[in-house]
Every structure is written in structure tokens, then in C-alpha cells.
Amino acid sequence: MAFNSSNLNYSITANSIRQSELCMGFGAAAIFANILIAAVFLSTSRFRKQYQMFIALAFGEGINGIAFFLTGFMRTGSRRVELPATAMDCLLKPYVIPLIIGAQLPALCTLALSIERFVAVTTPFWYRSNWTHSKQQLIIAGCFVTTALSITVAFVSSAHYGDEIRAPTGICFISQSTGPVYSSMHFALVVVFHLCAFVLNVYALSAGTYKTVNRGDSGLIRAEAPRIRLILIISAFSLILVAIPNTLLWVIILKLVFSPDVRTTLLKNIGYFFVLFSANSAINLIVYLCLSRDFRSRILEILYVKPLLKDISTRLCCRRTDGEVQ
Secondary structure, three states: OOOOOHHHOOOOOHHHHHHHHHHHHHHHHHHHHHHHHHHHHOOOHHHHHHOHHHHHHHHHHHHHHHHHHHHHHHHHHOOOOOOOEOHHHHHOOOOHHHHHHHHHHHHHHHHHHHHHHHHHHHOHHHHHHHOOHHHHHHHHHHHHHHHHHHHHHHHHHHHHHHHHOOEOOOOOOHHHHHOHHHHHHHHHHHHHHHHHHHHHHHHHHHHHHHHHHHOOOHHHHHHHHHHHHHHHHHHHHHHHHHHHHHHHHHHHHOOOOOOHHHHHHHHHOOHHHHHHHHHHHHHHHHHHHHHOHHHHHHHHHHOOHHHHHHHHHHHHHHHHHHHHHO
């Protein structure tokens, strides 16, 4: 039986244009935020080694920002109804493959970061002696290779369904581009990865707190606490802004739970789901500024704020000293 995507059709209304403009705005914010994050983490050799998994995460989130900017831009430009598109036509739209990469790669990187914190807390001595920078690079490479394999499967799935799936307006989503099996696996895996990352971070933080308070393992464990809290907040935002909306979107597409009227209303406002996804990619900059002292200090140096403050402080001290001497 053919998978019918016509239920995802909606007219190009003022509401959909507003959704598209929000996607463009948050997508642009995500692009800027992750370029800045990557620039900070790439700015020194110590940062490049210590935060290489965060650099990979910023790369994935930046692609996500590009995907949603393009999604909003093309939907805003599609004021007229286009001719129907096949599955492969949809997949080859400029924003569809970035949408897949932008969802899967950050989810994999967040999970990898969470596994690293879990290992650091549960086996701290083994972690310090065996978890080298080269192993981190292998894990990052694994995330990229897994995403590339997933894209290959998406092309195979799209070719398999061929003309069976159509986007009546020419405005495409992942489900229309790859079919029900791949799109369901995509939504499910993104949700599972973010959920597992959050659970691992909660366990790592609670286990680290227990070891520090009750067993006196304060040295190695305490050193990991700030980074655990940082990744926990990142995974919590991903759970709220990505995993939960993805679950709801999956339920809508599979026609589960909701009545037809409710489902139609949600489909007309599907762009707001994309706004949440793109907002999550932008919010990491705020998280780093609030929770990472290294990041905060370095970005002030890059923006020349810290040297300027130091210079002002030095001049004030010199004036005060001169006044006391006189």
C-alpha cells in the first residue's frame, strides 16, 4: 500500500508564512551562535584538544541552523502552489538532507558526550589513563560515519518508494522524502539518543555527588562536576525542545492518538515544531556563557573585553598608587 503524504498538505497562509519567518530567524541565530562557539573552542590548542567533542556538536547544530533557515526561506518563497513532488524530488530539496543531518548528528554527539561523562564518573582512574584525545577523535568520526550511513539509507529508502509518495504542494518534509519506515526510525532514534543522554547525565551527576559526599572521592570526581552539569543542561534542553516535539510530530504523522480535527490543527502549525528545533541549536551559546568559565573567559578575550577591563583596572590602580604617594 502506498504511503500517502497528502495529509501533510496545507495551504500557504499568513500563519505558515509567519512560521517560516520564525524558522529563518531562529535558524540564522543558530548559525551565528554555533560559528561563535566553534571559533572559541578552536581558538587555542588546549581548547581544541579539551573540547573537540563540543566542536563536533557545534558543527552539527550549525548544520541544523542552516537546515531550518533554508526551510523557512524556501517555504516563504513558495507563495504559489508547486507541482507535486516525488520522494526523490523531496529528498533533493536543499534543506531536507541538512534536516536529517542536523537532527541526527547533534543527537549522536550529545549521547557521546554523555557516555564520556558517565565513564569519567563510574571509572575515573581508567578514564584518566585510557580516555585519550585520539579515542575522542575516533568517537567523533564514528558519529559522522553513522550519520553518513543514515543518509545513504535515506537515499535507498527514497528510491524504493519512488512515485508512491508525493508532496502535493512541493513543500517537503523527512517523512515525504524517505517513506514511513525510515522517517519513523529517524524520529525514534533522535528521541532515544536524547533521552539516553539525559538519563546518563542525571546518573553521572547523582553518582558523582554520592561519591564526593559519602566516600570522599573528591579529587577526580569533583573535577568532572562542572562539565557534567554543563552537558546535563544541554541534554535537558534537547529533551524538551527536540525529543518531546519529535515524539509529538511522529505521533501526528502516524495518525496516532489525536482526532482528525486536532491533527489537522497541529499540522497547520507544524512550523512551530521547527522553531523549537532551531531554538535548541541556538541556546547552547547561552548555556556555555552561563556554565563554562573557560568559554566565558575566552570569549571575553576574543572580543577584547577582558584585556580592556584589565587595562582599565591597571590604570585605576596606578592612579590610586600615585595619589597615595603624593
